[in-house]
Amino acid sequence: MHPQDFHPENFARGAKHALDLEFYAGGCRLSLPVLLVRGAAAGKRLVVTAGVHGDEYEGVRTIFEIYRELDPRRMTGDLLAVPAANPPAFWNVSRTSPLDGGNLARVFPGDPAGPPTAAIAWYLDQRILACADLYLDLHSAGVRCLMPTLIGYHEPDAAARAAALVFGADVVWCHPSVAPGRTVSAAIARGMPALYTEARGAGRIHPEDLEVYTRGVRNLLRHLGILEGVPEAPPCRYHLRGDGNIDQSVAASRRGFLVPKVTLLEPVAAGQELGVLLDLHAEPLETFRAPCAGLVVLIHACPLVEAGEPLFLVTGIL
Ligand SMILES: [Zn+2]
Secondary structure, three states: OOHHHOOHHHOOOOEEEEEEEEEEEOOEEEEEEEEEEEOOEEEEEEEEEEOOOOOOOHHHHHHHHHHHHOOHHHOEEEEEEEOOOOHHHHHOOOOOOOOOOOOHHHOOOOOOOOOHHHHHHHHHHHHHHHHOOEEEEEOOOOOOEEOOOEEEEEOOOHHHHHHHHHHOOOEEEEEOOOOOOOHHHHHHHOOOOEEEEEOOOOOOOOHHHHHHHHHHHHHHHHHOOOOOOOOOOOOOOEEEEOOOOHHHOEEOOOOEEEEEOOOOOOEEOOOOEEEEEEOOOOOEEEEEEOOOOEEEEEEEOOOEEOOOOEEEEEEEEO
16 A cells, blocks of 8 residues: 555554555655554554664564564554564665665655655655654664664653653663654654664674563553553663764774774773774774763674774763
């Protein structure tokens, strides 16, 4: 069906619906998979997306598991999910789209007349995010980087903060501001509480991360009253605060072989050495230092780095 014809309220209650939203953009035929679980009774709607970056798999699997386990006859409200939000990138095992090089997490709110990635953003925002009472975007660190398993929210939004704490991740990250172009910034522009996750990534699914994500989605469904019961959320161990924009992270000015000197969530002082870039004669090319005091929340785990790639991100503690 064309995205313009998709209205979740038109689907039968007490049932699961799997469909594809199909459209053309930039001369390419695109198809967005949608999984809708319509509760038997009316209630709130949780919207969950995964695969906004095509090389992040924890969220895809989480949506599959939750979709299979839910019983719509026992639900008050709906789950609306897009398990692979950027299908060209997903099938290409890449963060960005092979069709136009677009990063889907930088082009919201998108453009229906634009290139494929912008058109996908437009339809996701207009037809999927717009249907949410609470929005969750499941990311992870992708193939080349490493991040702790965490849930993030926009600091001024009390509803998002409450939902983030209910999710039950060890690390909660609050952002004073959210850069434009993201799914979360699009949801915020709609005045809607929005959350996102990160995890270890590296192109595989750690069982503990899958457990945190699936338990977290169940917790949010309970938090919204869509599922019965109370959330099972252990208190978080780290409540971080700071800019989460990895475009602003410490980056290499040239290609080389990275030797990190810190580990994830390690406290560092401003100016402390984070790692060194070597050439192929083992000579140091570049030394990377912490721009501020805080905890390390991102490390480029693949030793080979290209110029401009994010290598380290340091953030503060709430
Ligand atoms: Zn991502």
